Amino acid sequence: MSAVIQAPIRPAVRRRRPVTLAVGCVLAGVIVAVAVVSLFWLPYPPSDVSGGRLAGPGAGHLLGTDKLGRDLLTQLMIGARIALAVGCGSIALGGILGVAAGLAAGFATRWLDDTIAAALDILIAFPVLLVAMLLVAARGASLSSAIVAIGLGSSAIVARLTRVLVKRILAQDFVTAARTSGTSWPRIVLEHVLPNIWPTLVVNLALQLGVAVLAEASLSYLGLGAPPPNESWGRMLQEAQATVLTAPLGAIAPGVLLILLVIGVNLIADGLRDVADPTRRRSR
Amino acid sequence: MSLLDVTGLSVHAPDGRALVRDLSFSIGPGDRLGLIGESGSGKSLTALAVMGLLPPGMTASGSVLLDAPGLPATEVIGAPARRLNQLRGRAATVVFQEPLTALDPLMRVGRQVAEPLRRRRGLRGAALREAAVAALAEVRLGEPERIARAYPHEISGGQRQRVAIAMALACEPALLIADEPTTALDVSVQADVLSLLASLISARGMALLFITHDLAVVAGVTDRVVVLRDGAAVESGTVRDIVTAPREPYTRDLVASARVFDEALSRRKP
Amino acid sequence: MSPVDPADAGAVLAARDVHFAYRRSAPVLTGVSFAVTPGRSLALVGESGAGKTTLLRLLLGLARPTGGTILFDGRDLDLRDRARRLEFRRGVQTVFQDPYSSLDPRQRVSRIVAEPLRSLGLGIHAASGDADAFGGASASGGARASGGARASGGAGGRGASRAERRVEIRRRVTAALDSVGLPADAADRYPHEFSGGQRQRVAIARAIVCEPRVLLADEPVSALDVTTRVRIVDLLAELKRERGLTVVMVSHDLGVVATICEDIAVLERGRIVERGETDAVLGSPTHPYTRRLVDSAPRLPSLG
Numbered sequence: 001m002s003a004v005i006q007a008p009i010r011p012a013v014r015r016r017r018p019v020t021l022a023v024g025c026v027l028a029g030v031i032v033a034v035a036v037v038s039l040f041w042l043p044y045p046p047s048d049v050s051g052g053r054l055a056g057p058g059a060g061h062l063l064g065t066d067k068l069g070r071d072l073l074t075q076l077m078i079g080a081r082i083a084l085a086v087g088c089g090s091i092a093l094g095g096i097l098g099v100a101a102g103l104a105a106g107f108a109t110r111w112l113d114d115t116i117a118a119a120l121d122i123l124i125a126f127p128v129l130l131v132a133m134l135l136v137a138a139r140g141a142s143l144s145s146a147i148v149a150i151g152l153g154s155s156a157i158v159a160r161l162t163r164v165l166v167k168r169i170l171a172q173d174f175v176t177a178a179r180t181s182g183t184s185w186p187r188i189v190l191e192h193v194l195p196n197i198w199p200t201l202v203v204n205l206a207l208q209l210g211v212a213v214l215a216e217a218s219l220s221y222l223g224l225g226a227p228p229p230n231e232s233w234g235r236m237l238q239e240a241q242a243t244v245l246t247a248p249l250g251a252i253a254p255g256v257l258l259i260l261l262v263i264g265v266n267l268i269a270d271g272l273r274d275v276a277d278p279t280r281r282r283s284r
Numbered sequence: 285m286s287l288l289d290v291t292g293l294s295v296h297a298p299d300g301r302a303l304v305r306d307l308s309f310s311i312g313p314g315d316r317l318g319l320i321g322e323s324g325s326g327k328s329l330t331a332l333a334v335m336g337l338l339p340p341g342m343t344a345s346g347s348v349l350l351d352a353p354g355l356p357a358t359e360v361i362g363a364p365a366r367r368l369n370q371l372r373g374r375a376a377t378v379v380f381q382e383p384l385t386a387l388d389p390l391m392r393v394g395r396q397v398a399e400p401l402r403r404r405r406g407l408r409g410a411a412l413r414e415a416a417v418a419a420l421a422e423v424r425l426g427e428p429e430r431i432a433r434a435y436p437h438e439i440s441g442g443q444r445q446r447v448a449i450a451m452a453l454a455c456e457p458a459l460l461i462a463d464e465p466t467t468a469l470d471v472s473v474q475a476d477v478l479s480l481l482a483s484l485i486s487a488r489g490m491a492l493l494f495i496t497h498d499l500a501v502v503a504g505v506t507d508r509v510v511v512l513r514d515g516a517a518v519e520s521g522t523v524r525d526i527v528t529a530p531r532e533p534y535t536r537d538l539v540a541s542a543r544v545f546d547e548a549l550s551r552r553k554p
Numbered sequence: 555m556s557p558v559d560p561a562d563a564g565a566v567l568a569a570r571d572v573h574f575a576y577r578r579s580a581p582v583l584t585g586v587s588f589a590v591t592p593g594r595s596l597a598l599v600g601e602s603g604a605g606k607t608t609l610l611r612l613l614l615g616l617a618r619p620t621g622g623t624i625l626f627d628g629r630d631l632d633l634r635d636r637a638r639r640l641e642f643r644r645g646v647q648t649v650f651q652d653p654y655s656s657l658d659p660r661q662r663v664s665r666i667v668a669e670p671l672r673s674l675g676l677g678i679h680a681a682s683g684d685a686d687a688f689g690g691a692s693a694s695g696g697a698r699a700s701g702g703a704r705a706s707g708g709a710g711g712r713g714a715s716r717a718e719r720r721v722e723i724r725r726r727v728t729a730a731l732d733s734v735g736l737p738a739d740a741a742d743r744y745p746h747e748f749s750g751g752q753r754q755r756v757a758i759a760r761a762i763v764c765e766p767r768v769l770l771a772d773e774p775v776s777a778l779d780v781t782t783r784v785r786i787v788d789l790l791a792e793l794k795r796e797r798g799l800t801v802v803m804v805s806h807d808l809g810v811v812a813t814i815c816e817d818i819a820v821l822e823r824g825r826i827v828e829r830g831e832t833d834a835v836l837g838s839p840t841h842p843y844t845r846r847l848v849d850s851a852p853r854l855p856s857l858g
Contacts, residue, residue: 172655172656172658173650173651173652173655173656174655174656174657174658174666176614176616176648176650176656177648177650177656177669177757177760178658178669178673179616180614180615180616180643180646180647180648181643181647181669181670181673181674181760182639182640182643182644182670182673182674183669183672183673184673187673191658191661192658195658195660195661196658196659196660276660277660278659278660278662278744278746279659279744279746
């Protein structure tokens, strides 16, 4: 042993219990459970209008019916499925495309980087609505068209964020140290770049998920989203606007579920970020 | 009579940790005092506390009495912001370590120097411009007219620090606080800036509070030093006494460390 | 101050008439030549804009000179050849100025220090039976480590399993941490749990874990407090002495340089203006720039 340790090794800060993660999992878990149940069982068939229009909550219809006489609970359960499909689908698409493009730009030399950055700026300026209309024109209105349109829109934002994060990490000395240690670029990406950027990315993607679900609502309103009778929460919200005073539950219920989903996903993202951050963790 | 009297100064972080503990020192008109310490010693926080510029959440207790000629004596701790604004610049002013962040990147150097001159001396128009150029010339910047028209990023680090000094001096303060003013500079530039600072201060009869981590640097600038560690004063005295006969173990360690590198420089062949 | 011929036999690392310029910019380095011979540590001294950092990047093979050559073991440093690249990386390691940016905050110290072993395949190397390299490394690295270190050579053996390889990497990491004065339990911690000086020790452990011959250090102590600075300088001196490590240090601090390096080369605006034995150059500088540097160094009042 050559030298003395000059200072005691700092005690790690106390670990923040991942309460946020647990709460987020419960919130999002409820929505996921409802969506899964809806695949096997629904209180009424989606197109059943036997309950009469705008019936209040009661024994037959737990949450009442909408203005066409359809069971509200049934609609909400189907909506959960659609919300998750839109949210997860578009985020998966946007995340994969965005991270790939961002990594490419982050690593690229000046000329290619400038080109990708300009392309991203154009894509961000390009309204999702326009993309959606083009897609619908090409493939017809469907849930998948909406997912692709929203996914493309968010991929540009993800890519731009990824690019900045990657550049910041590449400028760190530990990346240079990895290079002089003989670590290959692919391994530098896997072992140094991605572990350092994903927590920020995940939080951003969670925000995007909320945006995606709402974007789908606007698309369906314009007839560019999921076609009836499978209506999304966003569509339900829009349709309940006219009757919000007489039958408030029709607007409140999908709104609350939407908020719960968005909050849940954001809490999960925050929680994951905290758990992944060693400065918030106690060593064994 | 003292210009600055610090008595029992403590600074606490928002979480209650004491970052400066029961620190006392005083500076008379024209005095030069060095605060020396390593990272985390609380030396920069002390400077901020004296100016009433502690970051939000930090609390100071004890007494910081600033009594500049021509101004009412003021207890800085707890003084209202308006009162402190009157003191800043005239009673005391600071030159920071990093000249790049101390200057507004979007404003020409001449205008930045002119601002305190306008406030302090009420100059306007051509007279103000001339005074700004004169202030730049006083800190021995060559071609002061050209520098006045430049933006901060267009001049070198040493030139920027001279501009920062010119701005501080334009306020004609009774006390100049220099917080590691040469740490970010090259060694040869550091030597020039230190000698400039020393000559300006004696020419104007200003007092100096010089904050640094470098014993050798402070030895060339101030007469007395206070050695800080973990927010508390360990030892104080004349620079010569501290360097040649340190009493406390920590000071001895500090001096011995500085000695290692100093002696390596002396050991050279003729 | 004899001009060094970079073709000198025995030079580990050498620059021969090296030029470097970014496109459409003034040259950063002009006609730089020097040689690093084993056992004589070299300081590259200069102020900001002198081209020190660029020179270091060239010596590390992170950039290629626009003119002239960098030589490793007397041959042109060409990192396109894999075997040659591994040999170079094993032989030349580096320590950075900023101990905060040089350690990945999301990796444990054990993983950080093991990175050269994993990437340069030294662990595998040992396992696949390169007894020579492995035995040599163990003899010098393991000797000072805890007495219970496993006998060299036998550890890997042919066809060593993954587990055995992991054990061997772990053993070498512990030995490296020990020789920089860190306790074995430092391995399981994260960088933020350490002070600046301790982080710099971790960085040095990473640099010496694969037993390099040359350590390129970029202002290795200038971010540290003076009391810590002395300890890290002592550590570097000890590594020089006990491992025969040759240090190439880029610095602006003449005091630090004079403590560690036998030779010095003074850079001014991309050119070497003076070169020779450190004591001689600092004692009687011939070039005006060197004289200015020496005169500018702040000094303590003498004891007399």
